[in-house]
Amino acid sequence: MHASVTTPLQEIVVLLGQPVAGNPTQYMMEKCFAAAGLDWRYLTVEVGVDLFPDAMRGLRAMGFRGGNLTMPHKVAVLPLLDELSEAARLMGAVNCWKREGDKLIGENTDGKGFLERLREVIDPAGKKVVLLGAGGAARAIAVELGLAEIAHLTVVNRTAARGEALARLVSDEMKIPAEFALWEGDYRAPAGTAIVINGTSIGLHDASARVPLDLGTLEPGTIVADVVFNPPETRLLREARERGCKTIDGLGMLVNQAVIAFRIWTGISPDATIMRDALEEFLSV
Ligand code: NDP
Numbered sequence: 001m002h003a004s005v006t007t008p009l010q011e012i013v014v015l016l017g018q019p020v021a022g023n024p025t026q027y028m029m030e031k032c033f034a035a036a037g038l039d040w041r042y043l044t045v046e047v048g049v050d051l052f053p054d055a056m057r058g059l060r061a062m063g064f065r066g067g068n069l070t071m072p073h074k075v076a077v078l079p080l081l082d083e084l085s086e087a088a089r090l091m092g093a094v095n096c097w098k099r100e101g102d103k104l105i106g107e108n109t110d111g112k113g114f115l116e117r118l119r120e121v122i123d124p125a126g127k128k129v130v131l132l133g134a135g136g137a138a139r140a141i142a143v144e145l146g147l148a149e150i151a152h153l154t155v156v157n158r159t160a161a162r163g164e165a166l167a168r169l170v171s172d173e174m175k176i177p178a179e180f181a182l183w184e185g186d187y188r189a190p191a192g193t194a195i196v197i198n199g200t201s202i203g204l205h206d207a208s209a210r211v212p213l214d215l216g217t218l219e220p221g222t223i224v225a226d227v228v229f230n231p232p233e234t235r236l237l238r239e240a241r242e243r244g245c246k247t248i249d250g251l252g253m254l255v256n257q258a259v260i261a262f263r264i265w266t267g268i269s270p271d272a273t274i275m276r277d278a279l280e281e282f283l284s285v
Helices: 025-036 052-062 087-091 111-121 136-145 159-172 235-242 251-266 272-283
Strands: 012-017 041-046 066-069 096-100 104-107 128-132 152-157 178-180 197-200 223-226 244-246
Touching: 012 025, 012 052, 012 111, 025 251, 025 272, 066 251, 087 111, 087 136, 096 244, 096 251, 104 272, 111 136, 111 223, 111 251, 128 136, 136 152, 136 159, 159 178, 223 235, 235 244, 251 272
Parallel strands: 012 041, 012 066, 128 152, 128 197, 152 178, 197 223, 223 244
Antiparallel strands: 066 096, 096 104
């Protein structure tokens, strides 16, 4: 992709992050800008922790339209923004910001992308959910599940402090019943669990990696979702499907996040099929 020399800064969005060797979101965005007839650009820029505040001030001064952020910038950006969405405030992380007049507004699309995909299969309201993991992706999903008014959340994590903090956030701040379960050996899902989500990085770039979950405890028809998108069919999803569960891969979450961010910046709903095709082309799947 070659940035047009005539593209004004107001029509450029920037991903600030650590080294990114080829970025799927950039690929999806550039395809959709072109398809929508917009002369917009999506740039990726590597910025270290020390200079990150200067980089954000530079983007603000020059009038850039918005951007995405990767860790650890998702948290470091909080004091550099003027306003936060409710979800971003609860998560304590921003992965997407936009300019509105002179203000920079922080959002978080990680969990929203997941929820939009989940809702295509099941309405999570009133459901009992098990969430494996308590890192950035899991936290974003937990907050959106809380906003969607699920009946109960169990956060399962091998590190107690992170898991407990996430369960507390959902129960205390969002008033949704939530508990923490320490992850030791194969986790046994409680009876009545409707949705199980792998929010860990187990399975990333490793189709043989096993999520320690006793699939025998899942009732047929249980929804099993994975945030891992590469490979799209993880071992967890394959084995869950073989046991009669309905599965959701991580590709839809990534596509939906890009769709939501596109809408936030441009005000236009992009063609999700173009996003999905671009992602599959990028990942060669
Ligand atoms: P973090 O590093 O913030 O969190 C990782 C989580 O995985 C922690 O809960 C960690 O547990 C757990 N974990 C890692 N390895 C193991 C293991 N061997 N056994 C048990 N638990 C483990 O990562 P992120 O939340 O940012 O990312 C997680 C995954 O989500 C990645 O694969 C990423 O690619 C994917 N992702 C997908 C997106 C999509 O659109 N599909 C969007 C964002 C992320 P502990 O706390 O004990 O260390």
